[in-house]
Amino acid sequence: MLAGLLAALGAGMLWGLVFVVPLMLGEYPGIVLAFGRYIAFGVLAVALAWMDRAALARLSRADWIEAGKLALVGNLLYYATLASAIQLAGAPVPTLMIGTLPVVIAICANLTERRAGNAADVVAWRRLALPLVVILAGLVVVQFDSAAHATDAGGQEGARGGLRYVAGLLLAAVAVASWTWYPIRNARWLRARGAGLARPWATAQGLVTLPLALAAAAGFALWEGATASAAAFEWPFGPRPLAFVGLMLLTGLAASWLGTLLWNRASHLLPPAFAGQLIVFETLAALLYAFLWYGRWPGLGEAVGIVLLVAGVLLGVRVFRPAATGS
Numbered sequence: 001m002l003a004g005l006l007a008a009l010g011a012g013m014l015w016g017l018v019f020v021v022p023l024m025l026g027e028y029p030g031i032v033l034a035f036g037r038y039i040a041f042g043v044l045a046v047a048l049a050w051m052d053r054a055a056l057a058r059l060s061r062a063d064w065i066e067a068g069k070l071a072l073v074g075n076l077l078y079y080a081t082l083a084s085a086i087q088l089a090g091a092p093v094p095t096l097m098i099g100t101l102p103v104v105i106a107i108c109a110n111l112t113e114r115r116a117g118n119a120a121d122v123v124a125w126r127r128l129a130l131p132l133v134v135i136l137a138g139l140v141v142v143q144f145d146s147a148a149h150a151t152d153a154g155g156q157e158g159a160r161g162g163l164r165y166v167a168g169l170l171l172a173a174v175a176v177a178s179w180t181w182y183p184i185r186n187a188r189w190l191r192a193r194g195a196g197l198a199r200p201w202a203t204a205q206g207l208v209t210l211p212l213a214l215a216a217a218a219g220f221a222l223w224e225g226a227t228a229s230a231a232a233f234e235w236p237f238g239p240r241p242l243a244f245v246g247l248m249l250l251t252g253l254a255a256s257w258l259g260t261l262l263w264n265r266a267s268h269l270l271p272p273a274f275a276g277q278l279i280v281f282e283t284l285a286a287l288l289y290a291f292l293w294y295g296r297w298p299g300l301g302e303a304v305g306i307v308l309l310v311a312g313v314l315l316g317v318r319v320f321r322p323a324a325t326g327s
Contacts, residue, residue: 004269005278007262012281014259019286020293021247022083028238030083035217036244038075040252042210045203048257055200056207064208066189067201071209074182075256076216082175089168097172099139099283103132104180105276106316112184113272123271123319131315135280138308141301142287183276187267198264206257277316280309 022033049056059067085094110128190197224232237244267275284306291298298306 001270004266004275007269008266008275008278009281011259011262011266012279012283013285014254014262015282016285016287016289017255018079018251020289021251022086023290023293025240025244025247027240028244029233030087031080031220032217032233032238033248034076034080034083035213035220036248037079037251037256038071038209038213039217040248041075041206041256042213042252044249044253044257045206046210049203049207052200052203055197056204059200059204063189064204066185067204068208068212070182070186070189071205072212073178074186075205075209076212078175078178078182080216081171081178085168085171085175087168088164088171094168094172094175097169097176098179099142100136101176101179102139102277102280102283103136104176105183105279106132106274108180109184109187109272109276127319131277131312131319133312134308134315135277135312138305138310138312139280139283140305141308142283142305144301179279183263183267183279184272186264187272187275190264190268195268198268199261201264202257202260205260209256274316274319277313280313284309 018037021037022028022030025033028036082094082098106128110123110125186201190201221233221235224235266278270278287298287302287306
């Protein structure tokens, strides 16, 4: 339990970085940040693959296909739709929708494990209700309070209506669906294979992400060239090449590879429904980094929401302790 909690905490702290990078690179389109992050992840995975060459060689063709599905949905589709949603609809509402992931994943994971007959990883809904309600309440309080101060990466208020706003909400819904599916599917693969594959599996996902990200970036660049848009991105590195490359390498190594490694470890050690709740650590980390970036303390509503989030996680520990320890 403790090792799983620490791994999930580490993953959340690293994943929180991806929410502050768009603030640091406000002039870069969100979809370009997704390409950059996952190309860097793939390049780093190629360099790191030597450490896990024996484990990678034992992966079957079906395993590599599974890694490709996870990379496409949990990496590229999730971050591209999230970043684009924030640009189209502004930050508050898409961020609120993404913030419900701990609750959505816990509910879906409990349903999945129940249908699969994995009684050891299933808890009664009445026991799960309290931590989920507390976490959801914390997320709502934090996000609505933050929304009063929220601006997009360029410092402008987000879109308030119209087709762009609706499109942003639809993309945020796709992002929620993508990262609901990813941890449940990923945990199922890891738990079926046994211990010791957290790092190789993270590297394998990076290896298959690289060609997918390169192909998507090339396609987007060709499309921009064909449309000859005045606002077209300055390929390949944009207006601030050093900052862009440095931050993409940082997110590729820390948020993507190391974060995935730690999350794989947590997924193997903890019941899926409980692990899903621990994505709340990503929200807490994102808030911490945002407060540091803006140079301010949390408001009263934000502080109350953070306390509720932590309380919900602690309640979840109590609910899932028997399943995690086998007692």
